[in-house]
Amino acid sequence: MTSVTMTVNGKQVSADIAPNTLLVQFIRDNLRLTGTHVGCDTSQCGACTVHVDGDSIKACTMLAVQADGADVTTIEGLAKNGELHPMQAAFREHHGLQCGFCTPGMIMSAVDLVKRNPNPSEETIRTELEGNICRCTGYHNIVKSVKAASENMGG
Amino acid sequence: MSVENGIGASVRRKEDQRFITGNGHYLDDMNRAGQAYGYFLRSPHAFAKISNIDLSAAKAAPGVVEIFTGADMAADGIGGLICGWGITSKDGTPHKAPPHNSMAVDAVRHVGDQVAFVIAETLQQAKDATELIEVDYETLTPVTNIAKALASGAPQIHEEAPGNLCYDWELGDKAAVDAAFSGAAHVSKIDLINNRLSPNPMEPRAALGEFDAGSGELTLYTTSQNPHVARLIMSAFLGIAPENKLRVVAPDVGGGFGSKIFVYAEETTTIWAAKKINRPVKWTADRSEAFLTDAHGRDHVTHAELATDNDGKILAFRVSTQANMGAYLSTFASAVPTYLYGTLLSGQYKIPSIYVEVQAGFTNTTPVDAYRGAGRPEATYVVERMMDTAARDLGMDPTEFRLKNFIQPDAYPYETPVIMTYDSGDYPLSMNSAKEMIDYDGFAARKAQSEANGKLRGIGTAAYIEACGIAPSAAVGSLGAGVGLWESAEVRFNPTGSVTVFTGSHSHGQGHETTFAQIISDKLGVPIESVEVVHGDTSKVPFGMGTYGSRSLAVGGSAIVKAVDKIVEKSKKIAAHLMEASVEDIEHEHGVFSVAGTDKKLTMGEIAFAAYVPHNYPADLEPGMAENAFYDPLNFTFPAGTHIAEVEIDPATGDVEIVDWVASDDFGNIINPMIVDGQVHGGVAQGVGQALLEGVIYDDESGQLLTGSYMDYCMPRADNLPNFRVSTTNTPCPSNPLGVKGCGEAGAIAAPAALMNAIVNAIGKDIDMPATSEKVWRAINSN
Numbered sequence: 001m002t003s004v005t006m007t008v009n010g011k012q013v014s015a016d017i018a019p020n021t022l023l024v025q026f027i028r029d030n031l032r033l034t035g036t037h038v039g040c041d042t043s044q045c046g047a048c049t050v051h052v053d054g055d056s057i058k059a060c061t062m063l064a065v066q067a068d069g070a071d072v073t074t075i076e077g078l079a080k081n082g083e084l085h086p087m088q089a090a091f092r093e094h095h096g097l098q099c100g101f102c103t104p105g106m107i108m109s110a111v112d113l114v115k116r117n118p119n120p121s122e123e124t125i126r127t128e129l130e131g132n133i134c135r136c137t138g139y140h141n142i143v144k145s146v147k148a149a150s151e152n153m154g155g
Numbered sequence: 156m157s158v159e160n161g162i163g164a165s166v167r168r169k170e171d172q173r174f175i176t177g178n179g180h181y182l183d184d185m186n187r188a189g190q191a192y193g194y195f196l197r198s199p200h201a202f203a204k205i206s207n208i209d210l211s212a213a214k215a216a217p218g219v220v221e222i223f224t225g226a227d228m229a230a231d232g233i234g235g236l237i238c239g240w241g242i243t244s245k246d247g248t249p250h251k252a253p254p255h256n257s258m259a260v261d262a263v264r265h266v267g268d269q270v271a272f273v274i275a276e277t278l279q280q281a282k283d284a285t286e287l288i289e290v291d292y293e294t295l296t297p298v299t300n301i302a303k304a305l306a307s308g309a310p311q312i313h314e315e316a317p318g319n320l321c322y323d324w325e326l327g328d329k330a331a332v333d334a335a336f337s338g339a340a341h342v343s344k345i346d347l348i349n350n351r352l353s354p355n356p357m358e359p360r361a362a363l364g365e366f367d368a369g370s371g372e373l374t375l376y377t378t379s380q381n382p383h384v385a386r387l388i389m390s391a392f393l394g395i396a397p398e399n400k401l402r403v404v405a406p407d408v409g410g411g412f413g414s415k416i417f418v419y420a421e422e423t424t425t426i427w428a429a430k431k432i433n434r435p436v437k438w439t440a441d442r443s444e445a446f447l448t449d450a451h452g453r454d455h456v457t458h459a460e461l462a463t464d465n466d467g468k469i470l471a472f473r474v475s476t477q478a479n480m481g482a483y484l485s486t487f488a489s490a491v492p493t494y495l496y497g498t499l500l501s502g503q504y505k506i507p508s509i510y511v512e513v514q515a516g517f518t519n520t521t522p523v524d525a526y527r528g529a530g531r532p533e534a535t536y537v538v539e540r541m542m543d544t545a546a547r548d549l550g551m552d553p554t555e556f557r558l559k560n561f562i563q564p565d566a567y568p569y570e571t572p573v574i575m576t577y578d579s580g581d582y583p584l585s586m587n588s589a590k591e592m593i594d595y596d597g598f599a600a601r602k603a604q605s606e607a608n609g610k611l612r613g614i615g616t617a618a619y620i621e622a623c624g625i626a627p628s629a630a631v632g633s634l635g636a637g638v639g640l641w642e643s644a645e646v647r648f649n650p651t652g653s654v655t656v657f658t659g660s661h662s663h664g665q666g667h668e669t670t671f672a673q674i675i676s677d678k679l680g681v682p683i684e685s686v687e688v689v690h691g692d693t694s695k696v697p698f699g700m701g702t703y704g705s706r707s708l709a710v711g712g713s714a715i716v717k718a719v720d721k722i723v724e725k726s727k728k729i730a731a732h733l734m735e736a737s738v739e740d741i742e743h744e745h746g747v748f749s750v751a752g753t754d755k756k757l758t759m760g761e762i763a764f765a766a767y768v769p770h771n772y773p774a775d776l777e778p779g780m781a782e783n784a785f786y787d788p789l790n791f792t793f794p795a796g797t798h799i800a801e802v803e804i805d806p807a808t809g810d811v812e813i814v815d816w817v818a819s820d821d822f823g824n825i826i827n828p829m830i831v832d833g834q835v836h837g838g839v840a841q842g843v844g845q846a847l848l849e850g851v852i853y854d855d856e857s858g859q860l861l862t863g864s865y866m867d868y869c870m871p872r873a874d875n876l877p878n879f880r881v882s883t884t885n886t887p888c889p890s891n892p893l894g895v896k897g898c899g900e901a902g903a904i905a906a907p908a909a910l911m912n913a914i915v916n917a918i919g920k921d922i923d924m925p926a927t928s929e930k931v932w933r934a935i936n937s938n
Binding site: 018028033034035036037038039040041042044045047074075076078079084088091092093095097098099100101102103104107122123125126127129130132133134135136137138139140141142143 | 167168170171172173174175176177178179180181183184279355356357358359407408409410412441442443663664665666829830832833836837838839840841864865866870871872873874876878879902
């Protein structure tokens, strides 16, 4: 067992874990933050995307011990004081989700993409979301949601 | 008077708040105190006999609680998995349904077949112990291709199915078709392969079984589209527990597309094992297991011929198909290439005679069953590729050829030669509006522009029809269905005026919590935030047949309307009593009950309160305000429409770019246009996936699955797809009270034919799906 400490959604957490524990397992199993999902086993689908020190990463590709000391944000930490993040609000407003399973990862990726591309074109949005698979929406309304959110995020 | 958030409004979804904040409850998010973890040992071979399974080292491994095999289940009297739809062959014999054990007893028949179930304190311990199981396999030569499996001399997969034949089925008048062909001026022919697909809902299947030794009740939490059907099959056929002692709960389910209809080995084994060890057991598929074991879709080989006269009128249609069932017959597999396929081969066209024959067979592959569209995409693909081929042979524009042969809007009810009675539609309207949207007449100029830029340009049409809301029960029963296909609902007012609606439909992305609430808001004037829709729990919902075949609104929604009608009828009696009027004088609109010709009125909320606090109440009326209804449809519904795709192809690379996509769909009346548009987008994306990217591939010799992960199976990504321009026309469905037809599968049904017709139009050669850039390049450069 090995000890890790990190800040998750603004709260410091510590635990003794097996060294091969993935960050996504730590988040889901140890912290019981189950909004971060696992949809594949080859780091392709992006359902497990979270922010580590402000950058989006697939939490299935990182060991929890690699996030020791990091500042982690999951989907549960995105809304502030009960107010939805503009990206969350845009997904609801523009029907950017259906079954909802890919949605947390999609939103976390989208927040990061708008941070790096404040006024993204449709092409940029589609290219940037290549690492997040959605089987329900055909991406049409996801692209619309991200575009709308980027306009509301002061980009 | 219209109602806020009522029928026809694009109400933002009620369910979204929990999903966008990470507060959904999917199966793998759930855990139970004392829970153990299950993991399956799966066959590494496509076809092998098992002579011995040695569990001794595995049982001694750290953390192992118990290990079960197929022999243990058989010894406990647990039956095999079943197929719920019986098909009769041409010669009158029933289809062959060989034994399908949840875990192998003496042989494995596809890579991934279950061999043993290891239960341990942690998932890692279960996985580690699985590696210590020693199985003695005697490998046999497998066959994965359906044409090869049905050929003479093929390996024999089940002794119960000689020649690997499941059934040899036919529909239509063969003699009339043969006569029409012998006198026809033109005969067009086409050979098609409908590629095998992996459904890939983003949430993998999972199960959590729990046993209460005190009550003897078993609870299975599972990723199901139809929990009551799962309970029925597990109880009646497998003998897991009596129905009254078995509860099946499907919480938030992350997509289904058909693959979560079926009763699978893993869920069945998990709930049985939980009782055996008297501890909760959880099993969650990883994506590799999903590829190996979620029922696949399609996999047809078809030859079709169309007879036409000199005037371009269709005389007769002849279709011969081989359908791959996989290693075992899945829950509804037999119905997909027969009554969900052959019956739709008239398409939108007036065809005097049609004959179809389908040979279904077994192979050493994952079982194949219903996947979004189920039989209807296969039918549309055959019909619409055939129409383009015939138009080309006749030198006609493909849309003009279609328009010339459409069933006309005044022809309903229209009986096809393949036992369907179409009830409504306006096919010329859908086609003409799609043509206008894409500026069909301007295509030649756009093609010239592309050619000037060194690109090939093509346009392709698909005029599809589907039969949804499979029904009526008596009719499908006569065709072999083992179940009724009605739906149930309860509308329950609470004394404070809020409403709980219980539906037997199941939402796994469709937005029922919003759409069904809109119906209640509209009809009973209840604010949408005061309506709660409950589904997916056999202990809460009276009964249900679940969600598939685009049936939720047409059948489940109609059941809700029937319950609402009973609420209104009872409320009128209470209103008449309270307002001292006769029941005949009570008028009702959107939850307001008034006395005709007066200003006296009461709201639904006031009446519901009076029903629960019946101090001043009709003497002969029961208190309470909750009504149940079952609805059995009178007919299928027939959504139809036209999709047109336009593509540009780079001849140097074979890369296909979709430059435009238009859809004009007739779904009858629409409750929530935003949700309907979203369903079409998603359906088209899956159809584009089938046509351009996706395909399950098995190694011909070893039978190994070569497309077992997202590294190898190409899912559509955001940058593979365009925006879709969708629109609707509306001929209301005459057979249900909402006038709705269903929209969930339309895109997946229309898209493959439209896109492949566009590609064939661009390159001038026939090719099969998926039209990968390599395949397109090779076709362009072939002689």
